[in-house]
Amino acid sequence: MVQVERKNSFQLRLSRRLKEETSHTLDVYLFVPGELGLSTRLIAEDAFYHSSIQVARTYYSDEYHLPLVHSRLASRNQLGSESYRLSLSLYAYQYVEALEYTTRSLLETARKLRREPASAEASTDSAGDVAFERSIEEMMALSDGILKRLRRHRPSDERLYKYFANIDNYLSWFTEQQLLALVAHMPRGSVLTPLKRRLIEVCERESGYRRDKRYNAERVMKDPTRMSNKMRLLRRLIEYPITLKQRTQELGGGEQKAVKALATAVVMAFVSFGVLRVRDQLGDITALFMLAMAVIYAMREVFKDDLRNTLWHWLRKGRPKWRRQYRDATHNVAVGQQLEWFDYKHYAALDESVRQMRKRKVAQREEVVLHYRSSSRMSPTRFLSGYQHTRETLTLDLSMLTRLMSRSTHHIYRLKDGQAVRESVERRHLFNLVVRDTENQAGEHLARWKVVVSRSGIVAVEKVADSDDA
Numbered sequence: 045m046v047q048v049e050r051k052n053s054f055q056l057r058l059s060r061r062l063k064e065e066t067s068h069t070l071d072v073y074l075f076v077p078g079e080l081g082l083s084t085r086l087i088a089e090d091a092f093y094h095s096s097i098q099v100a101r102t103y104y105s106d107e108y109h110l111p112l113v114h115s116r117l118a119s120r121n122q123l124g125s126e127s128y129r130l131s132l133s134l135y136a137y138q139y140v141e142a143l144e145y146t147t148r149s150l151l152e153t154a155r156k157l158r159r160e161p162a163s164a165e166a167s168t169d170s171a172g173d174v175a176f177e178r179s180i181e182e183m184m185a186l187s188d189g190i191l192k193r194l195r196r197h198r199p200s201d202e203r204l205y206k207y208f209a210n211i212d213n214y215l216s217w218f219t220e221q222q223l224l225a226l227v228a229h230m231p232r233g234s235v236l237t238p239l240k241r242r243l244i245e246v247c248e249r250e251s252g253y254r255r256d257k258r259y260n261a262e263r264v265m266k267d268p269t270r271m272s273n274k275m276r277l278l279r280r281l282i283e284y285p286i287t288l289k290q291r292t293q294e295l296g297g298g299e300q301k302a303v304k305a306l307a308t309a310v311v312m313a314f315v316s317f318g319v320l321r322v323r324d325q326l327g328d329i330t331a332l333f334m335l336a337m338a339v340i341y342a343m344r345e346v347f348k349d350d351l352r353n354t355l356w357h358w359l360r361k362g363r364p365k366w367r368r369q370y371r372d373a374t375h376n377v378a379v380g381q382q383l384e385w386f387d388y389k390h391y392a393a394l395d396e397s398v399r400q401m402r403k404r405k406v407a408q409r410e411e412v413v414l415h416y417r418s419s420s421r422m423s424p425t426r427f428l429s430g431y432q433h434t435r436e437t438l439t440l441d442l443s444m445l446t447r448l449m450s451r452s453t454h455h456i457y458r459l460k461d462g463q464a465v466r467e468s469v470e471r472r473h474l475f476n477l478v479v480r481d482t483e484n485q486a487g488e489h490l491a492r493w494k495v496v497v498s499r500s501g502i503v504a505v506e507k508v509a510d511s512d513d514a
Contacts, residue, residue: 046070046479048493049148053501054443060481061104062422062434068483069419072438073398075476078410080448084388087444093366093386096441097416101288101370103134103427104435126374128199129207130285136211137282139190140218146183147222150176157231173231177239180226184246187219213259214278217271220250288370288379288434295367299359307352315344364419372426380422389413401478401490401509411476442475442497449473449499472498 051057062068076082153176195212199205223243230236254260264270322336364383372379391399391411416438424432453468475495482488492509495502 045489046481046491048477048479048491048505048507049145050502050505051439054441054446056440056442056477056495056502056505058438058440058479060436062420062436063483067419067421068481070417070436070438070482071398071480072416072440073394073402073478073480074414074416074440075402075411075478076414076445077473077475078412080412080445080473082388082412082445082448086448089387090365092414092444093384093416096444097386098439098441099290099368099382099418100437100439101290101434102137102283102437103130103286103288104433105134105138125203125207126285128204130374132194132207132211133282133284134286135194136215137286139215140279140282143183143187143219143222147225150179150183150226151229153179154226154229154231158229173236176231177236180239180243184223184242188246191215191219209257209259210278210281212257213254214275214282216250216254216259217275218279220247223247285373287373289373289376290371291369293367293369295364296359303355303359304352307348307355311344311348311351315340368418370422377426378423379426380420382418382420384419385415385417387415389415397488397490398478398480401492401511402476403509442495442502446497446499446501449497451499470498470500472496472503 046058046060048056048058058072060070157173157176194215199208224247227240227243227247230240255265260271260274264274318340319337322340364385366384368382368384369378370380370382371377389412391402391413394402394413420436422434427434450471453470455466456469457464457466459465473496475497477493477495478490479493480488480490488511490509490511491507494504494506494508496504
């Protein structure tokens with residue numbers, strides 16, 4: 045199952061958890077409105093791939109307590125320091141991802157509750173506020189339990205303690221930041237006031253905890269920029285041991301040289317034949333002979349590039365363009381590889397299942413389809429002991445597409461208190477994202493999202509169709 049969410053103003057994050065099967069295929073179709081005028085002349089396929097598509101894979105465990113069990117064994121000198129660092133990092137990473145996802149959904153709920161019009165007859169403790177409060181209390185209970193389990197087994201070995209201190213420092217700060225975000229966007233109302241106080245108390249407790257442990261210097265705590273930079277570094281240190289190292293290789297380099305040589309040989313053969321024929325017809329070197337030679341060499345320059353491009357596209361059509369190799373970050377052993385495709389397509393060239401999921405209408409007749417495909421083959425037997433799953437994250441940056449949008453705004457008029465009011469309206473465009481995830485045993489799964497985008501960034505992401513619901 046693929047999850048799509050907004051990562052920041054311009055980036056979409058697609059994530060999926062891969063099971064034990066060794067082969068997986070992912071197809072991502074982004075339907076770009078035709079009014080943007082996207083073409084390979086404006087943005088080349090290779091340029092978009094290298095600048096706007098990022099793929100990362102991390103270890104993943106369905107047994108949430110397994111990393112913590114490994115870290116406890118390491119703290120008792122039954123595992124090495126590298127195993128301790130990996131296990132603790134995986135435990136922290138999965139907690140951060142879960143808390144970030146939960147907070148994002150709660151913030152969406154909070155914004156919806158704040159937009160609801162207040163009614164004089166409405167009860168102060170509406171059903172939405174009660175459900176929202178219950179969700180936050182559940183999140184706080186789970187978060188508190190996870191942090192307590194982590195801190196219950198603090199290693200005494202100095203080599204292991206430095207890893208524990210970095211992770212504990214970051215998780216405390218990250219938890220405080222997520223709770224403060226909820227406080228800042230929480231709906232106004234007396235029913236939620238006690239909940240706000242409890243959230244603030246937890247934040248103050250975590251801040252005091254870091255101060256007691258002396259995790260951060262006083263000058264760092266006083267400067268938000270330095271604190272943010274330090275925590276971003278700690279986040280990278282957490283992700284490093286559990287993220288598979290990768291190397292991307294462009295395919296077809298030797299074939300491209302062969303095609304270039306073949307095109308040159310074919311054209312030169314015709315040029316040599318033409319020169320001989322001209323010499324037989326005209327005889328000595330004259331002005332007419334020089335003119336004929338100039339025409340022949342001009343035709344060579346024109347047809348050589350056309351022939352080379354035609355042969356290259358014919359040879360590489362439908363074949364992968366890049367190979368991504370994955371290696372374990374700890375032992376540097378190969379754990380799998382992935383083949384990737386990326387090209388621009390028209391609606392008529394898509395599979396029938398994708399066209400049905402898109403539900404094409406006349407208004408989308410001029411859409412350009414950006415198609416990314418990956419086919420991966422992993423070797424779970426080479427994974428670290430205890431980990432058979434991976435989590436793949438694909439980041440799709442839309443900033444190159446937003447540059448094609450117009451900066452202008454338009455105005456609309458509406459009635460307000462009996463007066464005509466003119467308001468500026470931002471120009472927005474609707475993108476459709478169709479994702480097809482194929483596994484060996486589970487078959488294929490398709491889903492579609494609507495992505496509303498303006499020049500200033502992604503406005504909204506909404507899932508509108510799923511093949512499981514059909």
